Amino acid sequence: MLSERRLQVLRAIVQDYVGTEEPVGSKALTERHNLGVSPATVRNDMAALEDEGFIAQPHTSAGRIPTDKGYRLFVDKLAGVKPMSAPERRAIQNFLDGAVDLDDVVARTVRLLAQLTRQVAIVQYPSLTRSTVRHVELLSLAPARVMLVLITDTGRVEQRMVDCPAPFGEASLADLRARLNSRVAGRRFADVPHLVEDLPEGFDIEDRGTVTTVLSTLLETLVEENEERLMIGGTANLTRFGHDFPLTIRPVLEALEEQVVLLKLLGEAGDSGMTVRIGHENAYEGLNSTSVVSVGYGSGGEAVAKLGVVGPTRMDYPGTMGAVRAVARYVGQILAES
Amino acid sequence: MLSERRLQVLRAIVQDYVGTEEPVGSKALTERHNLGVSPATVRNDMAALEDEGFIAQPHTSAGRIPTDKGYRLFVDKLAGVKPMSAPERRAIQNFLDGAVDLDDVVARTVRLLAQLTRQVAIVQYPSLTRSTVRHVELLSLAPARVMLVLITDTGRVEQRMVDCPAPFGEASLADLRARLNSRVAGRRFADVPHLVEDLPEGFDIEDRGTVTTVLSTLLETLVEENEERLMIGGTANLTRFGHDFPLTIRPVLEALEEQVVLLKLLGEAGDSGMTVRIGHENAYEGLNSTSVVSVGYGSGGEAVAKLGVVGPTRMDYPGTMGAVRAVARYVGQILAES
DNA sequence: CCTGGCACTCTTCACATCCGAGTGCCAGCG
């Protein structure tokens, strides 16, 4: 086990490196932090830390930089979450309060996160399956064409066109709409499939085909992989990434374009509490030089989606985590109000 | 006026520079293009072209590169639009045909454009005001809470929450819905404002406030600046931008985050036909080292929105223009079908 | 008007050098 001082040395290395972006040497360390020991002692500690794999030297005669393992220890044991200041919290709230609809909430959240953390922000739309049905609407656009609109309690609206196998009268439509809503309104989307199972049975034989078609479109919309959407922002912050620019940034931009990758990324993160994935802990190779900080947010107790940021492994973890947590909290509040 | 040969020299310079990304000299030119004259002659021509401002030297003893003015001449007079090959056209069509809703169409279009041109793609959602109303739906979510849903013939759906000044009965709602639709269905959104002007007058005094509120929300939704949405993609292509990376790419990424800037960008482009804005022709400073190729697209004769790409001024103009035009054409077809 | 020749200009690259930050190790001290 590492001695207390060695942990302090590691903490100091992480903090300095995050601040300066340059390998930090023993002398600089003793000067900037009063560790109460000489550079030589620190050098011994550093050698030990390097043996354990917490820090590394870019080349023989340079200072040390933290490894992914070093950051991991730092995040787990050495650093807390830095709470937002009161003015910051107020600013967050004010900014989010101005939103007019869900798209706007998400868009504002992305901007906010990107600005606060100076990193790339990712915000997932509230999951349908984890939300509650507020209303299901059916509109007849043509004799055999129906538009299906799902509305959740989080304000999300999803619509889908349905081509019916047979013309569907206005009366039948109203009937279906009423029965459907009486069954599912107020219920969780996840429960919808078995709530509507036997619905077609109550209809005339000639309408049954259409009812079935509408329902299957409804169920399709709820399939996990279709229903996930997200928004990203702050990609301009990637330019502050580091020195070996094109090589690092390229795969990150590519990853950000692949919603599938991002969704998986957020999906892998723990369901409750904040998750920090550092460097190679990320399954996707392009993100091996980044860290992802994510957390679930929700209107009530349960998380309905996640949000987070992607930044260089060399990031201000306490600050980032503080910002992410605070934003998630306020977004949850906003959603609960609407 | 420039002689025929000098124009050919300019064309050759543009083509070579676009291909190699390196300043092109007189000797290389005569070798790669059979101009039928010697390097010395070309040198004279180049000197003339430089005097006129079409090309420039990065430094005294280097080859020439085209200036914005040079590209402009190239695009206007020297190059055509390179049509897509048959397999390419088929691929475009296949790819777009798979879309399930408007969001999907737009998302696929962005991907497609980015892939074809290897540049950053921007696709605007069909403008509300330039589309036709298919249906206006009103849903009662709570006694004094109505959801307004607008559906266009292009498949776009916009929803807005309305807090009513007074409870609004289901009957009144149905009444309003019917009257509203009979007035505006099938009409252009742009005409909606004066079509509904006197609508409140037909209602009981106690409902009139709510009707007015609903209508004003409807009109707000149509205000130009609110109703424009767009999607971008292919930002990873920015990494192939050039050498002086961070400096060029940063402002571009920033511009791409500012939807306002992009909308203005597309807005400034001509309404019909393809527009190419080269380097400093772009009003927004951050895009001074990029060119923007854009064109309107629409389901029928008239353009309902625009799409385009942003790339380095050093781009393959004929190819890019060909891709942009082809994609716009097919998107129009898809929208018309839905 | 075109051409070959020529002197000139600059950038780029390779190579050599120097400097300093940082290290590891060791002997000595508390």
Place this chain on the structure above:
DNA sequence: CGCTGGCACTCGGATGTGAAGAGTGCCAGG
């Protein structure tokens, strides 16, 4: 036993020099 100062060593980054090469402008001659 752990901490310290001292010291030799390493290596990367900065700086400088020189040669090579690409490209130019200009001029005299066809």
